[in-house]
Amino acid sequence: MDYGKLINCMRCGMCLPHCPTYRETFHETASPRGRVALVRKFQEGELDISDRLIEYLSLCLDCQACATACPCGVNAGELVAEFKCEKKAEEGLSFMEEVVLRRLLPHPDRLEAATAPLRLYQNSGLQKVVRKLGILKMFPPAMERMEDLLPALPAQPLRRTLQEVTPAEGKERGTVGFFLGCVMSLVFSEASLATVRLLTALGYRVITPKEQKCCGAPNILAADRKGLLDAARFNCELFSGYELDYIITDCGGCGAELKKYGHHLEGNGQAALFSTKVRDISQILHDHADLLREKLTPLPLKVTYHDPCHIAHCQGITKEPRELLRLVPELDYRELPGADSCCGSAGTYNIEKPEMSDRILQRKLENIHATGAEYLVTGNPGCLLQLRKGLAAAGSSVRAVHVTELLAASLGGDWG
Numbered sequence: 199m200d201y202g203k204l205i206n207c208m209r210c211g212m213c214l215p216h217c218p219t220y221r222e223t224f225h226e227t228a229s230p231r232g233r234v235a236l237v238r239k240f241q242e243g244e245l246d247i248s249d250r251l252i253e254y255l256s257l258c259l260d261c262q263a264c265a266t267a268c269p270c271g272v273n274a275g276e277l278v279a280e281f282k283c284e285k286k287a288e289e290g291l292s293f294m295e296e297v298v299l300r301r302l303l304p305h306p307d308r309l310e311a312a313t314a315p316l317r318l319y320q321n322s323g324l325q326k327v328v329r330k331l332g333i334l335k336m337f338p339p340a341m342e343r344m345e346d347l348l349p350a351l352p353a354q355p356l357r358r359t360l361q362e363v364t365p366a367e368g369k370e371r372g373t374v375g376f377f378l379g380c381v382m383s384l385v386f387s388e389a390s391l392a393t394v395r396l397l398t399a400l401g402y403r404v405i406t407p408k409e410q411k412c413c414g415a416p417n418i419l420a421a422d423r424k425g426l427l428d429a430a431r432f433n434c435e436l437f438s439g440y441e442l443d444y445i446i447t448d449c450g451g452c453g454a455e456l457k458k459y460g461h462h463l464e465g466n467g468q469a470a471l472f473s474t475k476v477r478d479i480s481q482i483l484h485d486h487a488d489l490l491r492e493k494l495t496p497l498p499l500k501v502t503y504h505d506p507c508h509i510a511h512c513q514g515i516t517k518e519p520r521e522l523l524r525l526v527p528e529l530d531y532r533e534l535p536g537a538d539s540c541c542g543s544a545g546t547y548n549i550e551k552p553e554m555s556d557r558i559l560q561r562k563l564e565n566i567h568a569t570g571a572e573y574l575v576t577g578n579p580g581c582l583l584q585l586r587k588g589l590a591a592a593g594s595s596v597r598a599v600h601v602t603e604l605l606a607a608s609l610g611g612d613w614g
């Protein structure tokens with residue numbers, strides 16, 4: 199770890215009100231400043247590794263709201279993640295991590311096969327029976343939480359049904375590669391289909407390489423740097439085989455990781471070029487706002503927007519999605535208080551730290567309801583899973599959708 203990054207903290211406290219875990223606890227150890235101090239003391243040999251130290255650090259969501267707020271460029275979330283990666287490199291992966299991170303995630307076919315039983319579970323009606331009888335209460339709580347998060351799955355993963363090349367509508371302006379994230383393909387296939395539809399409507403030919411692998415973000419969450427680097431090398435090599443103007447993603451988590459490939463694979467020219475071409479879908483749509491405006495039809499809906507951490511804090515994208523929503527005729531846009539504060543999803547945080555995740559989610563839900571919006575729009579699958587689960591549990595009528603679903607609805611076609 200670069201010691202210089204640790205000593206940049208001048209302990210001013212400007213990050214404190216932006217940190218979701220500090221806001222909930224008011225504990226210094228649950229603040230960015232406290233976490234930086236803990237990692238620094240460990241590096242300086244004044245603290246030994248202990249369960250307590252790991253517990254304090256693992257409460258960090260890696261939402262990076264602190265990095266946005268810090269005047270000295272300190273990124274406590276990233277420093278904690280680096281610290282965990284270094285420990286993991288010494289300890290090695292557990293058996294389950296090895297299975298999931300090395301044998302499942304990098305193989306899209308295996309990943310799709312692994313989710314087939316979940317489709318059967320839903321389509322056979324078994325899920326309804328299990329939920330009604332509360333059968334999952336007999337299993338470990340983490341299993342019930344995972345089941346709770348499970349939304350209605352599409353009949354097929356999008357990777358299976360989407361053609362590799364989707365032609366532009368009308369005059370072609372260029373070619374983009376589409377990085378179809380695992381969760382987007384497996385769960386939110388309609389949103390990614392909407393992404394392709396919007397891109398083609400703007401005149402782009404869309405290439406979706408079928409062999410692409412998971413971006414490696416789950417590896418970093420599990421502190422598995424080697425897995426991330428393997429994924430990065432593979433995807434850079436694959437996409438370099440096409441002539442592309444941009445590489446587009448509609449998954450905030452993937453986008454944040456893909457933009458860092460060049461940094462992760464320092465000295466690798468292919469990776470540097472790859473990362474410079476990556477755009478979140480909201481960025482490229484925003485570049486063509488005038489053309490898009492001409493194509494959109496009225497949607498008289500009350501809408502608010504939640505900033506995914508991976509889009510707002512990791513990629514610095516906040517104005518584009520809002521301005522896109524404001525392009526839709528008759529749409530009543532309402533700003534969400536604390537819009538850029540984490541929803542408590544944070545990868546697998548909502549399974550591993552359920553109590554803190556629920557407290558953070560509760561605050562988010564209260565803010566959503568205070569806007570009076572009918573639709574909550576966002577741009578990351580983890581947030582969609584978390585917010586849909588929270589809204590359903592609260593008996594809310596607010597619907598959570600991806601920004602591309604709403605914009606594609608405004609282009610015309612089915613909605614609702």
Ligand code: SF4
Nearest residue numbers: 207208210211213268
């Ligand atoms: S991390 Fe940044 S904002 Fe927080 S106390 Fe240190 S210097 Fe101040």
Ligand code: SF4
Nearest residue numbers: 217259261262264275
């Ligand atoms: S990454 Fe998020 S949870 Fe972690 S210290 Fe920073 S603001 Fe707090």
